[in-house]
Amino acid sequence: QQKVQQSPESLSVPEGGMASLNCTSSDRNFQYFWWYRQHSGEGPKALMSIFSDGDKKEGRFTAHLNKASLHVSLHIRDSQPSDSALYFCAASGSSGQKLVFGQGTILKVYL
Amino acid sequence: EAAVTQSPRNKVTVTGGNVTLSCRQTNSHNYMYWYRQDTGHGLRLIHYSYGAGNLQIGDVPDGYKATRTTQEDFFLLLELASPSQTSLYFCASLDRDNERLFFGHGTKLSVL
Numbered sequence: 001q002q003k004v005q006q007s008p009e010s011l012s013v014p015e016g017g018m019a020s021l022n023c024t025s026s027d028r029n030f031q032y033f034w035w036y037r038q039h040s041g042e043g044p045k046a047l048m049s050i051f052s053d054g055d056k057k058e059g060r061f062t063a064h065l066n067k068a069s070l071h072v073s074l075h076i077r078d079s080q081p082s083d084s085a086l087y088f089c090a091a092s093g094s095s096g097q098k099l100v101f102g103q104g105t106i107l108k109v110y111l
Numbered sequence: 112e113a114a115v116t117q118s119p120r121n122k123v124t125v126t127g128g129n130v131t132l133s134c135r136q137t138n139s140h141n142y143m144y145w146y147r148q149d150t151g152h153g154l155r156l157i158h159y160s161y162g163a164g165n166l167q168i169g170d171v172p173d174g175y176k177a178t179r180t181t182q183e184d185f186f187l188l189l190e191l192a193s194p195s196q197t198s199l200y201f202c203a204s205l206d207r208d209n210e211r212l213f214f215g216h217g218t219k220l221s222v223l
């Protein structure tokens with residue numbers, strides 16, 4: 001079983017809508033979480049990190065972390081067609097340790 | 112932005128063949144990683160390195176060797192390729208200042 005589980009597998013939202021992606025870890029050693037985004041034909045690119053409980057906002061993107069439940073989410077408001085991509089959640093136990101990735105969520109933003 | 116270059120972009124080989132995937136980063140990052148990407152599994156870590164001459168075993172190392180010849184160059188070797196190794200391979204380097212991974216564009220490997 002993967003240590004980092006993402007849901008849903010795929011998601012479709014209209015342009016301007018809100019997209020919500022979820023990630024749950026089964027390893028209580030994980031303390032550091034990231035979201036990566038991969039457009040078709042490219043390598044993944046880091047979107048944002050979250051290390052503390054609560055919300056972290058960067059532009060249209062908000063990450064939320066609950067360490068007690070090992071749950072992290074990513075919310076994209078005012079979704080744009082350019083947000084259509086594969087989104088990965090990743091976790092590690094400490095700074096510099098190897099990252100463990102989830103299986104990914106495909107987001108499609110339609111006009 | 113950090114630059115990670117992989118070669119080749121595409122590779123086709125036969126079962127039992129010998130394959131070397133190359134990766135170069137030009138940002139003086141010490142940490143480098145090899146991942147494979149498969150639908151339903153996300154990115155899985157094969158091998159990684161903390162610097163020239165150093166090698167660490169990842170989560171799915173069977174059938175793979177790696178070598179870090181310089182700070183810039185990290186190679187992944189498949190000495191007896193099998194169809195199960197057909198995958199998209201990514202190299203990445205880590206910026207320790209912000210703990211951010213920088214990925215290359217990937218190498219698509221097909222083992223027939």
